Amino acid sequence: MGAECKCNCDQEKKLDALFAQYKGNSNGLIVVMAAIQEVHGYLPKDFLVKTAEELGVPLSDVYGVATFYAAFSLRPRGRHCVNLCLGTACYVKGAPDVQTILEQEMGIKAGNTTEDRRFSLDLVRCLGACGIAPVLTVNGEVYPRMTAEKVNEILAKYE
Amino acid sequence: MNFAELELLRATAKESIKLRLGEEPSDNFKYHVLVCGGTGCLSIGCQNTLDAFQKAVDSHGLQDSVKVVVTGCMGTCEMGPVITVFPEGYYYCRVQPEDAEEIVSSHLKNGKFVERLCYHAADGSVQARKSDMTFFKKQKRNALRNCGLISQTSLEEYIAMDGYKALAKVLQGMSPQQVVDEVKKSGLRGRGGAGFPTGVKWQFVLDQQADQKYIVCNGDEGDPGAFMDRSVLEDDPYSVIEAMTIGGYAVGASKGFAYIRLEYPRAIDHYNKALCRAREVGLLGNNILGTDFSFDIEIRVGAGAFVCGEETALLASIEGRRGEPRPRPPFPAVSGLFAKPTVINNVESWANICPIIINGGDWYASMGTEKSKGTKVFTLAGKITNTGLVEIPLGLTLREMVEDIGGGVPDGKAFKAAQTGGPSGGCIPAAYLDTPIDYENLAALGSIVGSGGMIIVDEGTCMVDLAKFYLGFTQDESCGKCTPCRIGTKRMLEILERITKGLGKEGDLELLVELANSIKASALCGLGQTAPNPILSTLRYFKDEFEAHIKDKNCPAGVCKMPRKGLKS
Numbered sequence A: 001m002g003a004e005c006k007c008n009c010d011q012e013k014k015l016d017a018l019f020a021q022y023k024g025n026s027n028g029l030i031v032v033m034a035a036i037q038e039v040h041g042y043l044p045k046d047f048l049v050k051t052a053e054e055l056g057v058p059l060s061d062v063y064g065v066a067t068f069y070a071a072f073s074l075r076p077r078g079r080h081c082v083n084l085c086l087g088t089a090c091y092v093k094g095a096p097d098v099q100t101i102l103e104q105e106m107g108i109k110a111g112n113t114t115e116d117r118r119f120s121l122d123l124v125r126c127l128g129a130c131g132i133a134p135v136l137t138v139n140g141e142v143y144p145r146m147t148a149e150k151v152n153e154i155l156a157k158y159e
Numbered sequence B: 001m002n003f004a005e006l007e008l009l010r011a012t013a014k015e016s017i018k019l020r021l022g023e024e025p026s027d028n029f030k031y032h033v034l035v036c037g038g039t040g041c042l043s044i045g046c047q048n049t050l051d052a053f054q055k056a057v058d059s060h061g062l063q064d065s066v067k068v069v070v071t072g073c074m075g076t077c078e079m080g081p082v083i084t085v086f087p088e089g090y091y092y093c094r095v096q097p098e099d100a101e102e103i104v105s106s107h108l109k110n111g112k113f114v115e116r117l118c119y120h121a122a123d124g125s126v127q128a129r130k131s132d133m134t135f136f137k138k139q140k141r142n143a144l145r146n147c148g149l150i151s152q153t154s155l156e157e158y159i160a161m162d163g164y165k166a167l168a169k170v171l172q173g174m175s176p177q178q179v180v181d182e183v184k185k186s187g188l189r190g191r192g193g194a195g196f197p198t199g200v201k202w203q204f205v206l207d208q209q210a211d212q213k214y215i216v217c218n219g220d221e222g223d224p225g226a227f228m229d230r231s232v233l234e235d236d237p238y239s240v241i242e243a244m245t246i247g248g249y250a251v252g253a254s255k256g257f258a259y260i261r262l263e264y265p266r267a268i269d270h271y272n273k274a275l276c277r278a279r280e281v282g283l284l285g286n287n288i289l290g291t292d293f294s295f296d297i298e299i300r301v302g303a304g305a306f307v308c309g310e311e312t313a314l315l316a317s318i319e320g321r322r323g324e325p326r327p328r329p330p331f332p333a334v335s336g337l338f339a340k341p342t343v344i345n346n347v348e349s350w351a352n353i354c355p356i357i358i359n360g361g362d363w364y365a366s367m368g369t370e371k372s373k374g375t376k377v378f379t380l381a382g383k384i385t386n387t388g389l390v391e392i393p394l395g396l397t398l399r400e401m402v403e404d405i406g407g408g409v410p411d412g413k414a415f416k417a418a419q420t421g422g423p424s425g426g427c428i429p430a431a432y433l434d435t436p437i438d439y440e441n442l443a444a445l446g447s448i449v450g451s452g453g454m455i456i457v458d459e460g461t462c463m464v465d466l467a468k469f470y471l472g473f474t475q476d477e478s479c480g481k482c483t484p485c486r487i488g489t490k491r492m493l494e495i496l497e498r499i500t501k502g503l504g505k506e507g508d509l510e511l512l513v514e515l516a517n518s519i520k521a522s523a524l525c526g527l528g529q530t531a532p533n534p535i536l537s538t539l540r541y542f543k544d545e546f547e548a549h550i551k552d553k554n555c556p557a558g559v560c561k562m563p564r565k566g567l568k569s
């Protein structure tokens, strides 16, 4: 009996529609930038300039917002986004050990992307799944009760 | 939809869920099998269990007498995937796909429940039905009343559970002032952390003269370790939508915003679906239920900044700016979103509104303690047997929470402390287990109720390391606008990092306390003002652990990596 949403979710079109909807309106800044991030996986420079022009916001403000929020990235991300939860529940149940292994396996520190752009590794603060801590997500898929031993098995699934 | 149509829909919808409420149904179903589809259970594989179940039901030809429903979180995340079988409410835990056949053939076909899959308490006793389980016995569910009982985005099932009864009551005969009075009478205090009386806040906004006012729902839920708002938004989105609509009527606002954090994609999805549906049937938008009251809601998705949970930062973020807090006054009630009077409440606060309107403020105020009325949701997590979502009348003791509901600390380890209130809160050691949980008592102990996160730690947790974790969190999330928070917390963190590496010095603790007090006194917003709390409270109860690190270069819990004794730094 779940209700079907009738909104148009086509991404590129959505972007254009958003530019039109918020033309000259700075209130739409985050909404527009979130859509760009979603479609392109990061905020390409051209789009930041376009956003500034369309919404009538100084480019410095666009940059200010881009660097304030963790969801925005100015550089391209990896093909697979690995998010390790370092919220309290995950922390006390051993997430730091998982972090060590992940960084070792990928050869990067958290917050970075591997050379071959296979993985981006980020630390997040609580995914709201504390009951099954420690938690890891890959491209949004949730992996519960992580241990250092399970890391390789999971990473191998993503090319 | 008008009032009569709503009641008609309620009457038919109610028939289809009667069996779950212990009433005699008029349809042919003998059993309702509820499969938990909450985030916890989903990730442990409840989809496979569900598929296997559906298949088993079909292969036994029971599809006409057994209804399989996917619901939201039932609260027992540790035991997932969870299945409840009504009418009796048998509660099956950790149900694997291969268990489905047995449940169907034994229970659904021959009426014999499967004891092996029921909840087994620590003493080995079997608690087969929900009503037998100590986890549920001491709970009282208001905000979570529908979670785990109805299909997540079904408007019909929501309406069957008295959904939109409160809005109908309000629109059919209550003045805005009467609505505000009822909320005041309930004694409901904001569940987002600060605990400010909700009715008083609504009165401020009602009293303002303005051409436009706004309603905002704070669904940023940043406290790491708290996930009640997620559950309400995912599993019972209409309860928040209906309540915000009532709020709009009460204070004279025609527009609302729900700010939901990016990390909760399913909450955004479900809430959005519910919005579309409510709009479609005339429960949102112009002329709600055929009256001349109009109200609509827009979703705004957070962009990953903890500080945006702070109300002024959240409003800045909705306006498309950096989420930096600003000094108050003016409070949002006077000058909020787009400089208009604004009611901003937390998701769980909203979820309490409809029952208060239906049953009256006095009813709500009859639960809880003298100054802390009603029920509060806590998230039990960390080193505890039954992790999950728990809603209790305020005033239950910490011991009842940890031992009866939580089932104690696992692996034979000893309880060390409960950390409440997240990065703004503090810890409560074993000596205070018999304290009744309410706003006043926790504050007196140097902690807070906060948003309701409760992390249990055992003897294997180093309290200094935990304090460092929280400070690392706030330091990371500090927006950088004011100096005490930006630089002060950094200096405190550096000291703690030294201490946990065995490089602590005489005088470090005094310096920590001095820094803590000046940050508390001078930071601009709640983030900075409360950031030192975890350190101060840990110092209050576990000073010996700090001293062991500094003087003996020893971490009693064995967590911090200390240099070998005798080495000079």
Ligand SMILES: Cc1cc2nc3c(=O)[nH]c(=O)nc-3n(C[C@H](O)[C@H](O)[C@H](O)COP(=O)(O)O)c2cc1C
Pocket: B189, B190, B191, B192, B193, B194, B195, B196, B198, B218, B219, B220, B221, B222, B223, B306, B307, B308, B309, B310, B311, B312, B344, B345, B346, B347, B349, B350, B525, B526, B527
């Ligand atoms: C740093 C900081 C973070 C906060 N995070 C949240 C949050 O995630 N959710 C929330 O409802 N309130 C949060 N608050 C509290 C809000 O500022 C505000 O008090 C609350 O939304 C009011 O709603 P209530 O009265 O219903 O609790 C936070 C406050 C501070 C200082």
Ligand code: SF4
Pocket: B307, B324, B325, B477, B478, B479, B480, B481, B482, B483, B485, B486, B523, B524, B525, B526, B527, B528, B529
């Ligand atoms: S206290 Fe911290 S988070 Fe709050 S305004 Fe100041 S720097 Fe920003």
Ligand code: FES
Pocket: A085, A086, A087, A088, A089, A090, A091, A125, A126, A127, A128, A129, A130, A131, A133, A134, A135, B224, B225, B226
């Ligand atoms: S602390 Fe990791 S999911 Fe909540």
